[in-house]
Amino acid sequence: MNIALDMMGGDFAPLEAVKGLQLYLSADSGAATIFCIGNETQLQQLLQEHNIANDYIKVIHAPEVIGYHESPTKALKEKPNSSISIGFHLLASGKVDAFISAGNTGAMLVGTMYTIKAIEGVLRPTISTVVPQLSGKTGLLLDVGMNLDCKPEQLNQFAILGSLYSQHVLNVENPRVGLLNVGEEEGKGNALLQSTYPLLKENSKINFIGNVEGRDIFNDKVDVTVCDGYTGNVILKLAETVYDIAVHRNVGNDEYFHRFHYENYGGTPVLGVAKPVIIGHGISNDKAFMNMIVTATKMIESDLCNKIKESFTA
Amino acid sequence: MNIALDMMGGDFAPLEAVKGLQLYLSADSGAATIFCIGNETQLQQLLQEHNIANDYIKVIHAPEVIGYHESPTKALKEKPNSSISIGFHLLASGKVDAFISAGNTGAMLVGTMYTIKAIEGVLRPTISTVVPQLSGKTGLLLDVGMNLDCKPEQLNQFAILGSLYSQHVLNVENPRVGLLNVGEEEGKGNALLQSTYPLLKENSKINFIGNVEGRDIFNDKVDVTVCDGYTGNVILKLAETVYDIAVHRNVGNDEYFHRFHYENYGGTPVLGVAKPVIIGHGISNDKAFMNMIVTATKMIESDLCNKIKESFTA
Numbered sequence: 001m002n003i004a005l006d007m008m009g010g011d012f013a014p015l016e017a018v019k020g021l022q023l024y025l026s027a028d029s030g031a032a033t034i035f036c037i038g039n040e041t042q043l044q045q046l047l048q049e050h051n052i053a054n055d056y057i058k059v060i061h062a063p064e065v066i067g068y069h070e071s072p073t074k075a076l077k078e079k080p081n082s083s084i085s086i087g088f089h090l091l092a093s094g095k096v097d098a099f100i101s102a103g104n105t106g107a108m109l110v111g112t113m114y115t116i117k118a119i120e121g122v123l124r125p126t127i128s129t130v131v132p133q134l135s136g137k138t139g140l141l142l143d144v145g146m147n148l149d150c151k152p153e154q155l156n157q158f159a160i161l162g163s164l165y166s167q168h169v170l171n172v173e174n175p176r177v178g179l180l181n182v183g184e185e186e187g188k189g190n191a192l193l194q195s196t197y198p199l200l201k202e203n204s205k206i207n208f209i210g211n212v213e214g215r216d217i218f219n220d221k222v223d224v225t226v227c228d229g230y231t232g233n234v235i236l237k238l239a240e241t242v243y244d245i246a247v248h249r250n251v252g253n254d255e256y257f258h259r260f261h262y263e264n265y266g267g268t269p270v271l272g273v274a275k276p277v278i279i280g281h282g283i284s285n286d287k288a289f290m291n292m293i294v295t296a297t298k299m300i301e302s303d304l305c306n307k308i309k310e311s312f313t314a
Numbered sequence: 315m316n317i318a319l320d321m322m323g324g325d326f327a328p329l330e331a332v333k334g335l336q337l338y339l340s341a342d343s344g345a346a347t348i349f350c351i352g353n354e355t356q357l358q359q360l361l362q363e364h365n366i367a368n369d370y371i372k373v374i375h376a377p378e379v380i381g382y383h384e385s386p387t388k389a390l391k392e393k394p395n396s397s398i399s400i401g402f403h404l405l406a407s408g409k410v411d412a413f414i415s416a417g418n419t420g421a422m423l424v425g426t427m428y429t430i431k432a433i434e435g436v437l438r439p440t441i442s443t444v445v446p447q448l449s450g451k452t453g454l455l456l457d458v459g460m461n462l463d464c465k466p467e468q469l470n471q472f473a474i475l476g477s478l479y480s481q482h483v484l485n486v487e488n489p490r491v492g493l494l495n496v497g498e499e500e501g502k503g504n505a506l507l508q509s510t511y512p513l514l515k516e517n518s519k520i521n522f523i524g525n526v527e528g529r530d531i532f533n534d535k536v537d538v539t540v541c542d543g544y545t546g547n548v549i550l551k552l553a554e555t556v557y558d559i560a561v562h563r564n565v566g567n568d569e570y571f572h573r574f575h576y577e578n579y580g581g582t583p584v585l586g587v588a589k590p591v592i593i594g595h596g597i598s599n600d601k602a603f604m605n606m607i608v609t610a611t612k613m614i615e616s617d618l619c620n621k622i623k624e625s626f627t628a
Binding site: 134145148149180182189190191193213214215217218219227229230231233234235236237238239240241242244245248249251254256257 | 459462496503505507528529533541543545548549556558559565568571
């Protein structure tokens with residue numbers, strides 16, 4: 001399999017991307033060929049310095065970079081030779097099977113929607129985050145910011161997308177889906193939640209267990225938690241601080257608290273689009289880059305996007 | 315000052331209420347007279363057993379109790395001699411200055427709205443939770459579940475109510491108000507957040523610092539965080555599990571993590587109504603009851619409700 005990696009995205013690029021690549025190769029060399037997109041001169045030198053120039057690495061020159069504060073649509077149009085534009089071109093044309101970038105999030109989302117496109121039947125693609133659970137298992141929360149306002153039918157689709165990701169990428173068997181609400185009883189919540197509940201209940205493609213509450217997210221009660229992107233984004237960022245708090249209280253090495261460190265999941269896949277796209281954190285370090293590559297390989301190996309297509313065709 | 319305490323509310327009532335009273339009296343005897351509402355025979359015996367029958371305790375007999383699963387409106391109508399009904403009667407008639415109960419939350423909310431009523435000009439009263447901050451300070455988050463869907467003008471009022479509570483009860487000088495959003499920049503968020511931002515910006519009664527994110531809630535960046543009641547409720551319950559997680563990871567005694575234990579704040583005041591009402595957690599223990607009494611005394615001493623009235627008249 002072939003994976004395109006934007007070497008110029010992220011606050012510490014390209015160095016951390018190179019170091020991440022090195023980590024990945026030392027653990028899993030040969031599983032994937034990595035197309036490294038970025039400034040060729042700069043990259044060749046760094047790859048050489050890190051002794052990772054080999055057959056599994058292809059450097060693709062990108063003379064331009066889309067900055068963090070550029071307008072996504074404008075930048076994608078005006079910089080066809082940016083690392084992000086080239087990455088989408090490689091993915092859309094089938095030269096690679098997945099594209100990863102920790103660059104401008106807006107440009108990644110716009111590029112995904114316009115170049116890779118939503119799978120037929122998917123109303124709105126979504127982004128998710130994995131959730132460390134006390135039991136050791138890994139939950140999934142979605143949407144975490146791509147769709148701030150949601151309609152019931154969208155939340156119902158997020159449940160399907162999240163279930164398939166949980167099952168095929170996180171290896172959770174028959175994942176339990178919960179609707180994030182203010183109480184457990186059916187009928188709780190506002191109009192959106194009350195209208196979403198029966199859709200989830202009648203959805204034969206998921207294993208709906210009912211409403212769940214804020215306290216259930218980190219417990220082993222639910223595998224896939226569905227909510228609107230505003231609430232999900234707030235939780236995502238709040239969860240990220242759990243690790244910071246643990247460090248502040250001198251328990252940053254605790255096995256559980258450490259799982260809240262963003263580097264351990266690295267990035268968020270866009271779900272519901274035709275091919276695997278993974279968007280990284282701006283502060284991505286080497287481990288984050290490595291884990292994004294690992295996630296990409298799992299998405300490719302599990303053939304997730306086709307499983308989603310099948311589910312939405314059936 | 316006089317405070318009415320529903321001794322029959324909460325999973326471990328009346329024993330924990332009595333023990334909480336004992337804790338309060340041993341620390342702050344004489345500051346307030348507590349009207350203990352409940353089964354007189356049962357209460358007299360427990361008070362005697364705990365040696366807390368004194369001049370600062372008045373037992374008010376309530377032959378009925380509103381159960382957890384009773385319909386609030388129906389129960390309030392059919393049980394005028396329940397501890398909750400009597401509490402509201404004492405508060406409305408001016409015999410006491412505050413009312414505390416850990417009983418049926420719905421009955422407490424309905425009773426508050428119909429008996430104590432919203433302050434003129436307040437569109438929707440709100441409930442809040444205190445937030446332990448890493449700096450040692452105490453933040454405030456609202457709404458946490460009373461208003462699941464909100465309009466911009468309501469969020470704008472929550473900002474005023476929260477500021478006054480933060481200033482007068484939590485003793486935060488010139489509290490910084492933040493709007494919980496998915497990014498810091500003005501213009502971020504959905505239609506609700508985009509419409510709320512200018513109202514907060516132009517509101518001369520508050521010290522608005524702009525949008526804040528999930529990561530800022532536990533940091534010393536904002537004192538009063540405003541959001542809709544759905545998102546706030548999810549965060550409230552999620553924050554409560556931080557203590558459980560800490561216990562699970564053997565750091566429950568950590569000074570900071572321990573502040574997430576619900577018993578340390580005990581209950582949530584209803585803000586924007588004419589008199590102090592505090593609603594407790596169903597699982598309230600002795601410390602929770604003690605802290606609810608302490609919060610009630612602070613609300614009375616600071617004359618918070620009149621300060622809110624003045625602010626909404628001005």
